[in-house]
Amino acid sequence: MSAEVPEAASAEEQKSEHNMLPWSLQPSIPNSLEEMEDKVTSPEKAEEAKLKARYPHLGQKPGGSDFLRKRLQKGQKYFDSGDYNMAKAKMKNKQLPTAAPDKTEVTGDHIPTPQDLPQRKPSLVASKLAG
């Protein structure tokens, strides 16, 4: 992208001379041979060079089987159905409005008595035995 800055500057200079032309049609005259070469390299190759610089160990074949196999196995993997159901229940619980925290929580200062303890909240998931 650095090659684009001097081009823009020259385009600006040109603009004052070629006021009739819309910006997109203005000729941009490269300042040097180096810039001419940069222009010739496709933007795609420039992007590829950028990517390779950031990830030098990136595989040669991006469309290779590893990449495709990852695509075939989309979807979140769980350990087993129990894990899945727990995760689902957790999500459901998160969506329910959370109860206000008990303001008179008693911990640490003294041994609590039954009157000090907060009321046990009823189960969110009703037991099947409860009918």
Add this chain to the structure above:
Amino acid sequence: MAADIISTVEFNYSGDLLATGDKGGRVVIFQREQENKSRPHSRGEYNVYSTFQSHEPEFDYLKSLEIEEKINKIRWLPQQNAAHFLLSTNDKTIKLWKISERDKRAEGYNLKDEDGRLRDPFRITALRVPILKPMDLMVEASPRRIFANAHTYHINSISVNSDHETYLSADDLRINLWHLEITDRSFNIVDIKPANMEELTEVITAAEFHPHQCNVFVYSSSKGTIRLCDMRSSALCDRHSKFFEEPEDPSSRSFFSEIISSISDVKFSHSGRYMMTRDYLSVKVWDLNMESRPVETHQVHEYLRSKLCSLYENDCIFDKFECCWNGSDSAIMTGSYNNFFRMFDRDTRRDVTLEASRESSKPRASLKPRKVCTGGKRRKDEISVDSLDFNKKILHTAWHPVDNVIAVAATNNLYIFQDKIN
């Protein structure tokens, strides 16, 4: 809410109904209001007609994978009676839904009261015939067929055949042919799974039946190729009848070439003479009689070519955009980023970029064309490539089969635009 993200949009054959599916497995159907003289401004507005839960999340016990309830595709069946039928599919299961109207109910039953309670049989002294009375319109959706357990991989396409009896469903590696009446069997017509998965080089990305020739279908691949198959030639269509691929200039090949050539959608023209494919940066129109190269190539957002590195890093390069034809095949439309969508007029060779957003769409106001500027000095009204919001993608669009009415899905919002009359 993420569950509201629209994942598919489809008009029915007459255009009076518009169905949307979302990530939460819901289907919402809109109906076009009949134009009447007393309300001239309603001019064919679409209002909610029916909403139902089509798919629920499931768990694949064998692979310990979650099966998403997201609706991947909806396809309408041609209307044959008062009810409407559509197919909706998630990754694994296709369902046939019947949507019917009820505007009458029977009153005066003998054995039960109006509120449903059973009458004491000893109190019944006379026999009466129930009469039908009008009631408020109720639209009911009921699942009539469930086509399950036929796909190991994720379903990306369904397509109803012109014979109105069969349809195909395609996943990453296989295509199956179904009969609409039969749910316990399907025929496998394409199988590109290699014996050794290490040798996998491409996957199926989309498939569609020809609009008139019931023996012909096409499927596209992640390598930018399209294969046309004729079911008359053999039961298993692993060998194509036609192979469409644009020759590539080897000197311009890069790491991204194959990824951006992957076809995300393929659609036959209404005439059946052409087909259109969408890859990451362009839309191509192919003449079915010419396999060597497309007859038209339209650039959707060529300015993204110099952003491919970051688009690869944020995964946007894998976004699957759809495309559609207008009723007369004279124009094509596809989506882009920043809630922009593009329309190309094939006759005049003109194209336009429009935006689907609340700010730019006041009811009954015209859409203003948008422009992306690629560098240097930005004009007022233009947006620079670096300010584009890549989270605002328009992947799903639909065009009314006859009129100039389009439906554009922008994340969890649906926009319906109509051509101005005078």
